[in-house]
Amino acid sequence: xxxxxxxxxxxxxxxxxxxxxxxxxxxxxxxxxxxxxxxxxxxxxxxxxxxxxxxxxxxxxxxxxxxxxxxxxxxxxxxxxxxxxxxxxxxxxxxxxxxxxxxxxxxxxxxxxxxxxxxxxxxxxxxxxxxxxxxxxxxxxxxxxxxxxxxxxxxxxxxxxxxxxxxxxxxxxxxxxxxxxxxxxxxxxxxxxxxxxxxxxxxxxxxxxxxxxxxxxxxxxxxxxxxxxxxxxxxxxxxxxxxxxxxxxxxxxxxxxxxxxxxxxxxxxxxxxxxxxxxxxxxxxxxxxxxxxxxxxxxxxxxxxxxxxxxxxxxxxxxxxxxxxxxxxxxxxxxxxxxxxxxxxxxxxxxxxxxxxxx
Numbered sequence: 001x002x003x004x005x006x007x008x009x010x011x012x013x014x015x016x017x018x019x020x021x022x023x024x025x026x027x028x029x030x031x032x033x034x035x036x037x038x039x040x041x042x043x044x045x046x047x048x049x050x051x052x053x054x055x056x057x058x059x060x061x062x063x064x065x066x067x068x069x070x071x072x073x074x075x076x077x078x079x080x081x082x083x084x085x086x087x088x089x090x091x092x093x094x095x096x097x098x099x100x101x102x103x104x105x106x107x108x109x110x111x112x113x114x115x116x117x118x119x120x121x122x123x124x125x126x127x128x129x130x131x132x133x134x135x136x137x138x139x140x141x142x143x144x145x146x147x148x149x150x151x152x153x154x155x156x157x158x159x160x161x162x163x164x165x166x167x168x169x170x171x172x173x174x175x176x177x178x179x180x181x182x183x184x185x186x187x188x189x190x191x192x193x194x195x196x197x198x199x200x201x202x203x204x205x206x207x208x209x210x211x212x213x214x215x216x217x218x219x220x221x222x223x224x225x226x227x228x229x230x231x232x233x234x235x236x237x238x239x240x241x242x243x244x245x246x247x248x249x250x251x252x253x254x255x256x257x258x259x260x261x262x263x264x265x266x267x268x269x270x271x272x273x274x275x276x277x278x279x280x281x282x283x284x285x286x287x288x289x290x291x292x293x294x295x296x297x298x299x300x301x302x303x304x305x306x307x308x309x310x311x312x313x314x315x316x317x318x319x320x321x322x323x324x325x326x327x328x329x330x331x332x333x334x335x336x337x338x339x340x341x342x343x344x345x346x347x348x349x350x351x352x353x354x355x356x357x358x359x
Contacts, residue, residue: 001327002028005169006074008067009051010058010091011035014124014149015157015185016080016108017047022162023076024050025323025334031074031347033058033067034340046320050335052343058089066348067091069356072099075172076165080108083118093180103178104168108161110152112184124152124185131156133189136196139220140209156188210261217267218243218258221297228280229297230287232271242292247274 002023009020009032017032024030030051037055054070056063068091071077077096079086086092093105110127111117117130128134128146137151138144146152164181172178196203202212209215218234234243240258241250249255254270257263275283280296287294298306304315313331314322323331351357 001332002026005029005076006031007076007078007165008033008070008074010077010079010081010086012080012108014080015153015161016078018154018158019106019108019161019165020051020078021047021049022158022323023078023165025332027332028076031070031343032338033070036341045337049320049337051338052347053338053340054344054347055341058091064090066351066357068095068099069351070347071096071103073351073354073356074100074103075169076104076106078106078108078161078165083107083109083113097178101178102172102176104165104172104181105178106161106165106168106181106183108157108183110157110185112187113182124149127156127185128152128189131186131189133193136208136211136214138208138214140215144208151192152185152189155192156190157183157185160188160191209264215261215264216258217264217271220268222272222275224275224280224283225277226279226281230275230280230283230294231297232294234293239291239293242290243294246286246290246292246294247271249274 005023005028007020007023007028007030009017009030011017011032011034020030020032032048032051032053034053034055036057054066056067058064058067071091096103096105107113109118110122110124111120125134125146128137128151129144133151133156134144134146136144137146161181161183164183168179168181196211196213197205199212204210212235213219213233218232218240221229221231223229232243234240237258244250244252244255249270252270254263255267283294284296300315300319303309304319309315312322316322320334323334325331348357
């Protein structure tokens, strides 16, 4: 879908390379500028799949000229460094847009480019904590606990950077005018709270465990006899009724009121006792094909073997997820992970052929 769109990515951690991987999965030509001899958190190289690699020392004038040539011949740029670092390297937005006025300059940070914390260190969990998005991530009486990286680095960070990049690329194509995308995890994570906030009086912004999706007995995970878990989220009344029917609770007076917060603790205890009586696979079999919205909690390894996930090819051998989303029912096959600096000769040759770099 993005064939012919060139993106230059400056090596970073977490959400920035994830955004670059997603764009590469969608067909963009992503060239990542790696640090000479460096190595990031992603030892597997998964986040570099489908990209091309060149190693440059951005403090070296000769290598900075090569980086400038890549900027001048690209449609977009991704960097995930602290605010001010690219400017100190002489490759900030003003310089980049002087080289390439149509460039979409994507900046990925936790706190954003401005504000009192802009240059302060942080990680996924701290960004979520300050944004308000962590508050409801957990059960009443227990510490908040989000899914690692998914809610912050990926959801509030990388995906919002990609949305910003694609929006900028559309405008750039139409007007020839570039832009700077300020993608901050705190902004994206807070923005994702709009779905909960849209629930009005069913979403309590000041209390945990009393909102439609973080307190009810029908919206949580339960432990099973084997030590595994099942996930239950029978939100609509017709699905809640199917849940009660399957568990033999259709006529239980305690379970009839679905939306009575004062009863949720007792109703939760009733369901906990029932699910704890049998192993996870018993419940998976019982609810197979049902609209009661109950599913076993699978590890990534187990998920790859699940009939539905297997039929869709969602997980590849070796534990790598397939590209998403799909188009016309199919997904692009991801490219190989490059060796660090493995595309140097081809990249330099292309820049010389296009006149962006002297001989």
